[in-house]
Each structure stands twice: as structure tokens, then as C-alpha cells.
Amino acid sequence: PFWTSSQVIEGKGRYTLPTETKYNGTMKDGMFHGKGTLYFPNRSKYEGIWDCGISKEGKYTFADGLEFKDKKWHYCDGYDRRFYTEICSGLKPAGISQLTNLDPPRTIPQGCYDCGDGFYNTNTRVVIDYKLRFLRNADDDEHEWIIRTCRKGWDEITGFKPKQ
Template structure:
């Protein structure tokens, strides 16, 4: 498709040509497949993809929303093959972070600041918010429910298997397919926090994951026990004839207490 239509004449300035094309109506066109393997289904104008459409990448990621001049521009949502979606407002292909919302496949919403997910205070996965905590021996070892079998030497980092030797995250179903290359900070975090091969069974209590609690100090003030009302000595002056009588029949005023 030509960048500019025949409505822009050779002697028109670039700015004048753009003004003419901006006033053109967007029209719906059939599915177009690009040489990269990506496809687009939606509206076009003289600039290219403009208006509303669905752009599908060769790796399966899909953007659905508004376009302008062949770029994401306006409201839209980008969905990744692993189920994660990013919704927000785009300006010339750039996502405005204050407007964006990231939701993972299990429904967990990401927070950039003060995110307490899987922290020491509450180490539950999102799936455990829904299905509750399971009894000992049945607890979830990953956010996806039943744990995957991890290849020897790899780490499960939720979107694929990480190989520290090549510093690459590979697809769960195809270890020859690279997904991403984490930086050194992310690499260290994966190797410190993610499960690796041979850890399919529960590890049991991990003291390093707990908060440092200080046992409370109780300063009890024990009250003085009340004195005994009667002692054996108190009954020395009680006539022997009355000792075995019911208490209600004894004349207590006639008894002298020391």
C-alpha cells in the first residue's frame, strides 16, 4: 500500500498532504499478512493501519485496539501467549505506564509499587486466593496449580524454563525455542527464588522466609491469694457436740475465733 494516496499531489507540502489524509475516512479491509508472519485485520486510511483493528504477531501475541499511522495509538490491550494481558493507553506506539494495567493469566493484577504478592507477609499464590490453602502435602508449588516437571539444571520462572548456562528462558513445550534473555538482576532473582529440578516435593518450613518475630514479654502481677477463712486452730473452741452438726444449725456467734 502506498504511504500517500493520489489526493496528495506532487506540489503539495508534506504538512498539507498530512492534513488531507487526516480527514480521510477509515475503511475496513480484509486480513493482511505481512512478510514477518504478522497479520492485521481492521481499518485503514492513507497512512496505513488507522482506526481500530487486531494485530497478531508471529509469536502469537495479539494487540486489539486503536491505531494511527501504523502504530498503536489510543486505547488497546496487548495479550501474550501465556495469558498475560496489558491494557492501557498508547501514544505513537508507546504505552503510557500511569494508565496501564497488567493482569496475569491467573487473574492476578500487577502493582508497580507496594506489591505484597508472595512476600513474607503472605506467600499465597493467586490460585490459593480462589481455591484456599490446601492441607500439608497438597500445597501449590507454583502459581499454575500442579507443578511442572523441570528439566535437569533448569529453573521454572512462570513463563518458561530458565537455563543458567545460556542465560535464556525457553518455551515450556519446546526447549529449542528461546523466549527471552533476562538481565543479571533478573537472573540472580530467578536462581534465588524459583524452583529448580529435584524440588517437586514440598521443602517444609523455611526459616529464612519468616519474619523476625520477638517473643512478647508478659509482666504478670500475681495477686496475693486471699487468707484462709478458717484454720484447724480456729475450731479448737468449737464444742465437740456441735462439730458434726450441719452448718446451718451451728450458732456461730457463740464461737470465739482467734
């Protein structure tokens, strides 16, 4: 059943609070009682066992699927600051080994830079997309930004150069 505020709330059903939080479970005398789940507007949820409106045990799950643990919490510690969805999708932690989010990394033509939407050639000052089609001519500001921040066609950090 669906309860409304004018009814006595008793038994199993669904109820929407004024905050748009939804409860699906059992109630007794107008209070959460027994098994029930709170679904929050941000897409997180709390599944619990309730006794006269008080949660006796339960589990909170964030919108991205991460389950909260108050003990042995191994998420977002000092060594690995990735979001849970980044961990699930294979994004590597930051560091010298993390030159790109792609695995394997995209092959960049030698002497060019990967500028996010294509390759930039410093000699021609042209950006082409990843299918090698013209995108734009880079102005001075974009040229400086690409050289300063983007990954080059060979790994300058480790000195690795592909065979020519």
C-alpha cells in the same frame, strides 16, 4: 477490521504479531495509539493507553487473574508465599496450622495415614481409597515414605486425638 502487513494500519481493529501476541485496539500510522489491549500467548494481558506506539498508562494482568502493582504489592511477600490461584481458592499458608489443603480437613481413621489417594493401614499394609475400596498393598519403600511424610489419623503435632 483485521489488518494484514500489506495494509496501512489505521483505526480500530485486531492485529496478530509474529510472536502470536495479539493487539486489540486503535492504531494510528502503524503504531498503537489510543486504547488497546495486548494479549500474550501465555494468557496474560496488558491493557493500556498508547501514544504513537508508547504506553502512557496501563495495567498488566497475569494469566491467573492477578493484577501487577508496582506500589503496595502484597502478593508473594516474605510471610505468604502462596500463588494467587491458591489464595483465591482458599489454600492456607504453610505452617503448623496447614496440615492439609482441605478445609475442613479429611477425617482419617485412627491409626491410618492419608497417603494422597487413600488411607494406609500400617498393620495390614493396605491402601484403600477414600470410599474404603481396596487400592493396593504397600511395598517397603511406600510404607516408609507414608510413615515419614503423610498425615496420621490423629494430629501428632498438636496432640489432638478425636474422641473414641
